[in-house]
Amino acid sequence: MALPESIRYRILGPVQTKSADGTWQDFRQDKWRTLLAVLLVRSNHVVPCGELVRQLWPEEAPGSQRKLVQQYVHRLRRSLDDPDGEVLRTRPAGYELRVSPGELDVDRFDALCADGRRALATAAYEEAMAHFGQAMALWRGTAMADVGNAPVVAAERIRMTERRLAATELWLRAGLACGRHDVLIPELECLVVAHPLRERFRELLMTALYETGRRADALSVARHLRCLLREELGIDPGAQIQRLERTILLGEDVDLSLLRPLAVPTDS
Structure with missing residues (x-):
């Protein structure tokens, strides 16, 4: 069953978060976008501070790297309306971004694809086409298109692109069967x-x-x-x-x- 329409974070395209008034906001500062993207890719897992440094500065990190990470986290919390750190939590080893089921667009994409596969298994081709069509409509371009060369983001972008192509294929197969x-x-x-x-x-x-x-x-x-x-x-x-x-x-x-x-x- 597909997750409810409660998306708060979008990475199937430029990285965005939903503000309290329901509008989508972008991040002008490249490092903020990269930090959020890394935390979303590793959502509900602690990302060590040293790992964040490597992702934010894959070539050469500045001497004040850890202090800068703390500043970026603080600013990101303000953008997420999370002043007490209930969503973006500080852990002994690093930071953890708590994401509930259905809040991340890629999770909804996966849920819709699962619904589509189940429909195909029962020869419900029109239904399958609808599920895969909704899944692909979540894409707004290349995944995390506005994020730089953070290694974990680059790897996840490749994996997501493959999943998108596979879902497109299943949508087409269902369409031909119709x-x-x-x-x-x-x-x-x-x-x-x-x-x-x-x-x-x-x-x-x-x-x-x-x-x-x-x-x-x-x-x-x-x-x-x-x-x-x-x-x-x-x-x-x-x-x-x-x-x-x-x-x-x-x-x-x-x-x-x-x-x-x-x-x-x-x-x-």
């Missing part, structure tokens, strides 16, 4: 251009084109992928693409079981 081939072809064509080596998007595009009577175009997608893979990596497309290509060449019906979704990466 018969929305014409509507989804432009989206799939854009994804193939953006991610040319991602075979799953090619497979879905081939299916959509074939189901709308564009057999030659579907085969052209497979042919271009084969040339690209051989040129870039010296390999052939995977078994699923090859199987679908044979189906199209023979003019047979696509086995809809091929549209069964693969798992979306979880937080674990």
Whole structure:
């Protein structure tokens, strides 16, 4: 079941927090944004002060680094309307940002994706499409796009981007199972251009084109992928693409079981 609409922190795009009047606020100071991003990535866990120093100054830290961390924490508490440190807590080893279930947009994203997977498992494709559509609507660009080169943020950004692509794939699979081939072809064509080596998007595009009577175009997608893979990596497309290509060449019906979704990466 999806978490309630109680998002207070957003990292699926520029880092933002919700103020008391319900408006979203940005952080002009780069170090404040980085500090908040690191604490949100490690929410409900103590982040040692030394680790915060490494994340805030990955190349060379100033001599007054710990004092600066304390100042940034103090200012961040003011921005969070947390003067007593009940949310951003001081611990013996460092600091801990307490985030309740549903307060972080990425948690809601994961919950909606879980709902979508459950709907797909019961062949409730329209419902699955709705859940994944809501999940992807939470994204406002690249995750933590306004945060610099903090190592933990960079690593988490990569992981979140992969989860976004996997959720997009499941949304598309549900859409094809609903018969929305014409509507989804432009989206799939854009994804193939953006991610040319991602075979799953090619497979879905081939299916959509074939189901709308564009057999030659579907085969052209497979042919271009084969040339690209051989040129870039010296390999052939995977078994699923090859199987679908044979189906199209023979003019047979696509086995809809091929549209069964693969798992979306979880937080674990």
